[in-house]
Amino acid sequence: MATATTTYREALREALREALSADDRVFLMGEDVGKYGGSFGVSLGLVEEFGPERVRDTPLSESAFVGTGIGAAIAGMRPVVEVMTVNFSLLALDQILNNAATLRHMSGGQLSVPVVIRMTTGAGRQLAAQHSHSLEGWYAHIPGIRVLAPATLEDARGMLAPALADPDPVVIFEHGSLYNVSGELAPVEGPLDVASAAVRRSGDDVTLLTYGGSLPKVLSAADLLAGEGISAEVVDLRSLRPLDDATIMASVARTHRAVVVDEGWRTGSLAAEVSARITEQAFYELDAPVGRVCSAEVPIPYARHLEEAALPQAEGVAAAAREAVGHRG
Amino acid sequence: MSTSHRKPAKPAHHGTHQDAAAKHHRDLLASMLLIRRFEERCVELYSAAKIRGFVHLYIGEEAVAAGVLDALGPADAVVSTYREHGHALARGVPTDAVMAEMYGKATGCSRGRGGSMHLFDTSRRFYGGNAIVGGGIPLAAGLALAEKMRGGPGAVCCFFGDGAFAEGEFHETANLAVLWGLPLLLACENNLYAMGTPLRAEHGQTDLAMRAASYGMPAWAVDGMDVLAVEDAARRAVEGIRAGHGPYFLELRTYRFRAHSMYDPDRYRDKAEVEHWRTRDPVMLLERRMRSAGELDDASYAELDRRCTDEVDRAVAAAEAAPVEPVGDLLRYVGTVPGDLPEAR
Structure with a gap:
């Protein structure tokens, strides 16, 4: 099949568009994901396509909106929560560690938390100490969550669907230096395996x-x-x-x-x-x-x-x- | 086991209005008494080292759980705190399952993985105790958001305390819930102490209902020792929520008679203060009211009390006899493994 030239950013957007189209339970929420198009432009145009209920701007309240995503997931929705960057995710760490990662176990298996939390990570853009963290290792320390790091166009395009299909919380780290990477991307063929290196x-x-x-x-x-x-x-x-x-x-x-x-x-x-x-x-x-x-x-x-x-x-x-x-x- | 006495009363076809009211009052009294007897037994069991961990008693605050949860139906959802035995029992989580959880047994409502602070029962939409102060509030907003997005009729009730009112998660979520018009009842149990810190030492403005109202939602304070006042307030709030008016806030002014937890020597309160509040014991207040209305006498009270005690006795016996989770199952319920999927709602 023919490949198309795309960017990492566009590949992520295409994955979101596909997920929003495929399943009514899926919605995207985060700071400025609507009209602004997301801080890194990933969700540009999606609010026009899917409306403000499903591409939902949030107040600057990381703990509340990440926790809201977790609660909605428990109730059977499939939220994709965009935390602008890993640096701000520290304000929501309580919700991710103490709720998302623990609820299945603490409830003796009664609860599933099928939430996907996306965030930008990493340094290299002269943003100084508070905007340059790489804390994937902290998240990878936590039992009860899956941690993914797409490094290629194919993974940017393909990791969201299996993450949404996972009944457990998945945290996806997008490195800030990758958004403008462009290249050829083959059309999607079947679900991507996200378990393998x-x-x-x-x-x-x-x-x-x-x-x-x-x-x-x-x-x-x-x-x-x-x-x-x-x-x-x-x-x-x-x-x-x-x-x-x-x-x-x-x-x-x-x-x-x-x-x-x-x-x-x-x-x-x-x-x-x-x-x-x-x-x-x-x-x-x-x-x-x-x-x-x-x-x-x-x-x-x-x-x-x-x-x-x-x-x-x-x-x-x-x-x-x-x-x-x-x-x- | 019988849970009928915890269900909201409906006027019987052949009964009079007074009969219905009397039955309803008996249900509320039974709900509060069961919590009281359950927790008194917990004190004994804790002292006997049968149950461990943190155990936070609700004694004195029973009118809040009994009254608020009486206003909810089965389609509604409940999020609780680490002081949650009362909420769980009033919601109808079987006494056996709660007691077995205190024992850490496999028959516990969280299979012994949660203990006193983490009681769950999804079949009753009871989404558990949260032991991070304020941590359950965003979760409740999420349950409410799902309800709203699906156009469901349910309301979500979130219990938390005056201590949690100082947490950012309360304020973030209050704003978000108003902004999005979420069907959320924020039920603040103001028992005047955040662990050992008195309300006036924790809040610059101690009128919590007024502060909640500033977010743009209906909010008022209620005598949390008067179960009928609590129930009436909760019913009005839930009606407003179901009518699509967004979140409501109730400040339920109550008091815990026991220490913060079983570890707490309770050095920060005057005995006289505790004794004063004991004169407003919610169980006693309703009992007196029913007696003066001719709805209760010594015999019927003793019968009700005996039923609650028996239920707790049976729960203790069952928990004693129950099996524990095999250690080989230690790693279960961390992530999903094939064949281990809960039914998605």
Whole structure:
């Protein structure tokens, strides 16, 4: 089938349009998702198409509108709640952790919470400390929710439908640097599998594991490494909770070396979890210590050169890969 | 088990208006007495280490649960707090299932996963106790939003306290509910203390109903020790909600006779203050009113009381004998696994 040129933003919008068309129970709500079109333009035009009841502007009350989404989900609706950014989701963390993630268990299985919560994450746009967090690892810590990170056009287009079909809460992280990424997208064919990690580039010498906004940087690093004769395999985690251990370990068993790249701070990061699992499950496959490339332990600074120095970059990933490959078991 | 005495009374075809009123009063008295006897037993069971965790007693506040929930029907939904035994029982959650939950047994209304603070019964649209102060308020708004979007007739009643009135979640949700015209009854149980902090030390303006009204919804204060006043107010509010007038707020002025929880030594209140409020015991007030109206005598009161005590006795016996969840099921009900799907409403 013919592909079409689209952007990450348009792919997300098309997924929303499809969901709103397919199921009366689906509605979108969040700050400025209506006429404004969403802070990042994802929902532009949807209020004109579906009306203000189903594309619902909310007051600036993150806890109330996220909690309202959770309550509506319990009652059988399929809300998609847009939290403008992960930074503001902290104001709703009580609702996500103490209600969405716990209600099924606390009620002895009586309640389902089929809510989808979307939010922008990440740094790289000189927005300084309060608008540059990457807290996916915090959310991935919580039993009872699924955490997805679409890094490609296909995943931007395809992850919403399975998220809405999931009877449990799903949090989707959209990295702010990806919205303008454009490329060719094939038409949707059947439901997307969101449980598996994906090998985005095959290689033999080292496995680079990443997700979301770091994927383009890691692919660039793999290009750099290829020029030096190092063949890097790039694994896109896609689902941050649950993690697809099988795909991770299969790759590590082939390359015997692993570097985890994560825009979160290193201490207590998702990269730490992935690294620990590799050590637990594939220790004897390893020819080198598992490497990690994370953000520096500093509030993300405004100045461009400082921000770039604080975040994982392709050159730093390549350096970590070289170090791993330099180790001979 | 019989729950008939907790249902709203309907005038019988062959009865007189007075008979109907007397029966209705008996139902309300029975509802309050059951809560009282249940919780008195909880104190004994807690002291005997049969039940653990946090246990927040409702004794003294029974008129609120009995009165407000009498104004609701089965299509309506209820969201409660961690002080919820009264709400659950008045909503008709079986006494057996509530007691078994206190015991942490598999037959508990939350299969022993919730305990005293997290009682759930979706078949009665009882959406549980929330142990984060104010945390249930947005949830209730969501249930109300779903009702409104589907054009259903139901109202959602959300209980919370004067402490929760200081939480952002109350104020955010009050604004949102008015903005969206949600069918939501915000039932504020003002028992004058946020744990140990008195109302005047927590709120710069202690007239909570006035502050709620400032959001643009009907709001008024009610004598929360008078079950008939509570019921009347709740009925009027629910009528307004069903007529599409959006959310209502009731400040139910009440008092807990016991400490905040079983852990609380209750050092922050005057004994004289507690004794004063005990003269306004809601069970006693209704009992007296019924006696003076000739609706109740010693024998009928004793009979009613015995029925409540028996029901609690049976619930305790059943909970004692009930099985616990197997440890092998520890990880159930976290995420959905095949064959483990609840019926979506």
